[in-house]
Amino acid sequence: METRVEFIPSGGVTSPKGFLAGATSAGIRSKAGDRLDLGILSSEVHCAAVAVFTTNQIKAASVVLCQKRLQGGRAVAVVVNSGCANACTGESGMADAVEMTDLTAGRIGVSPDYVLVASTGVIGERLPMERIRAGVGQVVLKADGGHELATAIMTTDTVPKEVAVRAGEDGFVIGGMAKGSGMIHPELATMLCFLTTDASVDADFLRLALREAVDISFNMVTVDGDTSPNDMVLIMANGLAAGEAIIPGSRQGEIFQQALNQVCINLAKAIARDGEGAGRFIEVTVSGAASVADARSAARTIVGSPLVKAAVHGSDPNWGRVVAAVGRSGAAVVETKINLYMGDICLLNDGCPRRFDRGEVVKLLSNCEVSIALNLNLGSAQATAWGCDLSEEYVTINSQYTT
């Protein structure tokens, strides 16, 4: 089926009809107040809304509150801050999160029941509520405010991550933005992603569609294996586009899923590309696996292996580390059946090392995008995972985060 998904240049969360966003420098990240660190995303009308959250048992106040408020599958706005995770802050932290949503609700004139909150930053510190109270009052909501908001949620990110696509017969739009560059790992990790759409989709369909899209995108990205208490991927659908309600199983439903997948994969790859200290983007494709679960596990284990990542950083064709990683991934593997490629060069065929031009492979591994492919030759399942190299700079960044 042709999916007719078209990328919108410079698109983002305010590309779909009826979404507004804005941000301000509240002084959370720096007292000088010279960095955007607080923002709001809202819809002009009520939305169907669902989210996927961190699997970490330690959950930030924002996550606990959103889980509660999303039980009804409705929302209007989300307020977000960077610079402080408001995690491990106990009851006071929860009161702060609630107050953030109260302030935002008052500002846009809705019940706090429909306002969500997200935070990212250092764990274990209280939110500077005075600055947040003043900040919420300063945010100006604009029809083109998506970029401002995407910038406000950055922490160690070097670039904001935004995308929007138009799809479907009636031209609905899905927009998205994300942050995250460290602590990124399957099952979501210090990652925030907000998705918006003017398509008319109910919460039940949205829940299924988001799960599928997250499984093949954000859950296939790894930077360092750590996960965080704050992660969420939220989608809000306001139905303001022309056209009928989109239902599962329909042609429009298929198109919606394809479009959502593309938006999520685009943002997931942007996160991997912006991994802390990363110089190289790594794409690992595992095919011929006995099951999809095996293919995913194998691809993620390879792209997450510190030894593979360090080898790519040094342009070292140390393919044995790739094989060792797949061997511990839990996926079914038979050594004598494995084919391994770096770029288009075959290094291992049916488990036997092939002679290869070392210089050629070193050259491939010196590109800013490196691709590794494995065929396990055991079945027909396939998966792709994304990550980045491990550099000395990653260590430097993460040894001085709170200091």
Added chain:
Amino acid sequence: METRVEFIPSGGVTSPKGFLAGATSAGIRSKAGDRLDLGILSSEVHCAAVAVFTTNQIKAASVVLCQKRLQGGRAVAVVVNSGCANACTGESGMADAVEMTDLTAGRIGVSPDYVLVASTGVIGERLPMERIRAGVGQVVLKADGGHELATAIMTTDTVPKEVAVRAGEDGFVIGGMAKGSGMIHPELATMLCFLTTDASVDADFLRLALREAVDISFNMVTVDGDTSPNDMVLIMANGLAAGEAIIPGSRQGEIFQQALNQVCINLAKAIARDGEGAGRFIEVTVSGAASVADARSAARTIVGSPLVKAAVHGSDPNWGRVVAAVGRSGAAVVETKINLYMGDICLLNDGCPRRFDRGEVVKLLSNCEVSIALNLNLGSAQATAWGCDLSEEYVTINSQYTT
């Protein structure tokens, strides 16, 4: 029960009665032949012998061969090389491994059925058999050759790792040596460990005792989360000490287990201390866990977290990363019950951040030994794991391994 385990100064695998060892520079690691890289450990009489192997599905020829030969629980000698893992080398690699044991068997005059082999180094390259044939002939077996052998099996290790203890009423001795500093992770990883004892212990008891000792020692060490196709922990008991056969459940059996545990913990800590590029040794103790499995999983996840390791490297008291790591460890945790200590300073009490003197904690984290303790307050199980900080040098070492 008092265990009466006494460390033997400068002890190693040749400390127990009747064990001989030696090594040579065969030219496997460097063609100049200026580094010890091939050695033999043997007993004057047949031994009960058992081993624990890598859980990686990709297994080196040496591992496959040893698994087969140890089915009968007997061995006399093991030949070891560094510089080449002889993994992912197919049938030719297996033939090379068999030939190594044939050569060794011929040299010491026993059946090859009782000779084991271990290899460590680069994956996917064939052993230089001509140099190995010459090398095996050069090895001189000596009653004090343990140190030479411990040096020969080093790869990126900066120091050989050896220990021996005397214990029990009749004064049996357990000796050990190990190598490993990268790819070190629970379930064994690029780690070789050879244990010897003159105690009279049968293979069945030895199997149980080794499993217990490995679970609380080598399986609680992590350097980088990667595992290798080559790992093994081998124990050989020749029964040459005075005294009756030691049986499980007896007082001597208890003492043997305690002594073996101490030998393994000593070597495991030496591996963590020598982690690639490591400047700091980290000990994480988790108490109050609901189960031993939970305690182990929590301790290992914390000590293995790249973000925790990088924070320790930078002496950054970023305790939120410790809590985030325990939250994703799979262990049952209740945020409001966690107590967290760095050294003897309490940073979190019942999940609430405590005011602490930042300078004091930075000072603690600047020591070469850092201890982190967590009480989950959910039960009575406890476990300790060991690791090291993550430094820029780790990345440098591992980005240039084969080049």
